[in-house]
Each structure stands twice: as structure tokens, then as C-alpha cells.
Amino acid sequence: MPVATIRPPACPPPGPYEHATKIRIMLGYREFSAAEGEVATFIASRVRKSRDSRRELFDRAVLWLITNRVLLPGITTLSRLVTEVRRAVLELINRGLAEAAPPLMRAELVATLQVPDGKKVSTLEWMRTAVTRLSGTGMEQALDRASYVLGLGTGAVDCTAVAPVKLSELARFGMMAKAFRIE
Numbered sequence: 001m002p003v004a005t006i007r008p009p010a011c012p013p014p015g016p017y018e019h020a021t022k023i024r025i026m027l028g029y030r031e032f033s034a035a036e037g038e039v040a041t042f043i044a045s046r047v048r049k050s051r052d053s054r055r056e057l058f059d060r061a062v063l064w065l066i067t068n069r070v071l072l073p074g075i076t077t078l079s080r081l082v083t084e085v086r087r088a089v090l091e092l093i094n095r096g097l098a099e100a101a102p103p104l105m106r107a108e109l110v111a112t113l114q115v116p117d118g119k120k121v122s123t124l125e126w127m128r129t130a131v132t133r134l135s136g137t138g139m140e141q142a143l144d145r146a147s148y149v150l151g152l153g154t155g156a157v158d159c160t161a162v163a164p165v166k167l168s169e170l171a172r173f174g175m176m177a178k179a180f181r182i183e
Contacts, residue, residue, distance in 0.1 A: 024071060032065070032073040039064055040085050047089040049163045057082045093162055097170075101157045108152055113179040122179050123148075 024031075032039075042064050046052055052060065061082055065072055072078070098106060112123040121129070127149055131142040159167055174182060 027069070029069045029071050032071055032077070035065070035068065035070040036081070038068070039070070040081060043082055043085045044089050047086050048093070049165065051165055051169055054079075054082055054086060057086060093166060093170075096161055097157070097159065100159070100161075101154070105153055105157070109154075112152075113182060124179055124182070128175055 023029075039061055043057055043061055046057055046060055058079060061078060062072065065078075101109070112127065115122045119126075127145055131138045131145070133141075162170075
């Protein structure tokens, strides 16, 4: 009868997370959770000062994470962070501009979104539609629109807290968007 040799049970190989922790420590990388506030601040500053889309913000956030030696989170985690920060910063910008306008001006601007009785388009649409006739009547219509816009007094609103690129973006949105989207 052969003698059976008893072997100790084989030790399982280290798991992937144990290796990841060792590699992270050895290379000096940080966990995403430790740098989430920093990357959110970076994204917020890009939103305030640039015209970057969500995709561009995402790409810049990835580059920031790599440059600052932070482990990349899952795509949905970073995408959600970019979306939330972008939305919050844009709301702050919009709220700041709205609060900078006097209450009477705000009411007048909201009223431009409504279609007056007997008209086919809203006052806003009338203001932003270009005059097409190159005649005395066309010039008179253009001057009427310009005087109406100046009469709203929007030039008196202090917009210095908003970057010029954001004001340009908001103006482009105002010229293109439908009244219900602006409202």
C-alpha cells in the first residue's frame, strides 16, 4: 500500500484588488474618492470660463485625473459628476444674472416670451427676427426694434461676474431657443 503524501492546500493567488492597491501605492496614485472635490472644482472652473460641451469637459477631467495621478473611476461615475457640476454652475450663473436685473426688468423680460393679443409671434421673436426689406420702412422697423430693446434697460445689468465667453453663449442660446425653453 503506497503511502499518500499529504500536501498543504495551495494558497490562492493574490486577487486583482490586492495587486491594484500595491501598484497604486508604489506609483503614488490616489483613489478617485480622495480627489473628487478637486476634479469637481476643476470642472466648475472650466464651465465658468469656457464653452466646453459635456464631452469636452469629460475628456478634460480624464486628462486632469491622469496628470494628477488619480485612479480613473468608472465612466458613469465621472459622467455623472461632469453633468451635475455643469448643471449646478450653469444654474448659479443664470441665477446670478437674474438677480442682478431689477425685478421690474425681469417682469418685462418674462412678458416678452408671451404672444400679445392679435399678434402671431411673441415679442421676443419679433425682436430677434431680422428686418428683410432694405427700404425706409425696413429701416423704421429696425429702429423700432432697437429702441424697444434699449428701452428694456438690459445694458444696465452688471454682468462682470460672468466670463465673456459665457455671455456670448447665453446670447446665442437666447437668439436660437424657443420661448418655452428660455422661460
